[in-house]
Amino acid sequence: MQTSETQNVIFAKGEKAPADYFTGNAWVKTLVPKGTAFNCVIANVVFEPGCRNNWHTHPGGQILICTYGIGYYQEKGKPIQVLTKGDVVQIPPDLEHWHGASPDSEFTHIAVNTHSDKGLVNWMRRVTDEEYHSFANE
Amino acid sequence: MQTSETQNVIFAKGEKAPADYFTGNAWVKTLVPKGTAFNCVIANVVFEPGCRNNWHTHPGGQILICTYGIGYYQEKGKPIQVLTKGDVVQIPPDLEHWHGASPDSEFTHIAVNTHSDKGLVNWMRRVTDEEYHSFANE
Numbered sequence: 001m002q003t004s005e006t007q008n009v010i011f012a013k014g015e016k017a018p019a020d021y022f023t024g025n026a027w028v029k030t031l032v033p034k035g036t037a038f039n040c041v042i043a044n045v046v047f048e049p050g051c052r053n054n055w056h057t058h059p060g061g062q063i064l065i066c067t068y069g070i071g072y073y074q075e076k077g078k079p080i081q082v083l084t085k086g087d088v089v090q091i092p093p094d095l096e097h098w099h100g101a102s103p104d105s106e107f108t109h110i111a112v113n114t115h116s117d118k119g120l121v122n123w124m125r126r127v128t129d130e131e132y133h134s135f136a137n138e
Numbered sequence: 139m140q141t142s143e144t145q146n147v148i149f150a151k152g153e154k155a156p157a158d159y160f161t162g163n164a165w166v167k168t169l170v171p172k173g174t175a176f177n178c179v180i181a182n183v184v185f186e187p188g189c190r191n192n193w194h195t196h197p198g199g200q201i202l203i204c205t206y207g208i209g210y211y212q213e214k215g216k217p218i219q220v221l222t223k224g225d226v227v228q229i230p231p232d233l234e235h236w237h238g239a240s241p242d243s244e245f246t247h248i249a250v251n252t253h254s255d256k257g258l259v260n261w262m263r264r265v266t267d268e269e270y271h272s273f274a275n276e
Contacts, residue, residue, distance in 0.1 A: 008146030
């Protein structure tokens with residue numbers, strides 16, 4: 001599963017993601033902040049291998065644009081999907097899900113939060129090791 | 139001005155951009171289409187060296203996320219700005235502007251069209267060679 005591609009970093013890593021909502025290390029760089037006329041918040045997120053965020057929802061929906069490495073994405077009640085560079089994930093408003101890196105590869109995506117005036121994210125509980133490793137065990 | 143960075147292509151090139159609205163060759167790959175709940179259209183655009191689009195406006199605004207090469211961006215009445223990897227441009231609704239590659243480098247950006255129900259683009263006249271080369275002559 002180790003990625004062999006050459007990384008062509010587009011953005012600096014930004015701020016460390018909050019430990020309450022991420023298991024492992026991730027960095028978030030805001031590209032377009034809250035409160036603009038675009039009603040859209042955009043950030044670049046880098047996940048270290050094994051890192052994932054908690055289960056959560058986005059009141060206004062979110063689009064993930066995958067730019068580097070190998071990641072995981074799971075919607076409540078469905079199996080984990082593997083994400084690689086060039087994948088685009090459309091996450092409807094209020095759908096419970098999580099995302100992060102796969103166990104052996106760093107993973108980077110751009111996150112586009114639409115309808116940001118409705119709120120950006122509602123955090124829920126952590127993704128357990130059993131849930132995270134369910135992909136390898138399927 | 140030749141870029142020496144290694145290109146790490148994220149998206150396939152997509153469809154050739156319409157010659158009526160682009161001077162030179164560009165390719166557009168749609169990542170999120172019209173008509174979704176996100177009210178946001180996202181595309182990846184690759185410009186060959188020297189290629190630029192016509193003067194135009196976006197009724198709902200547009201955000202450019204630059205991912206490769208060296209590009210140009212100009213707002214009406216202002217000098218050309220040079221764009222490189224990692225630059226993010228916030229283009230307000232109805233602001234007349236154009237963008238494209240610099241003369242000697244390919245250029246790639248992701249374009250995020252917000253409030254897409256208001257319409258994506260109003261095309262205007264071509265960018266003349268004199269306008270395009272005004273940067274080098276400043």
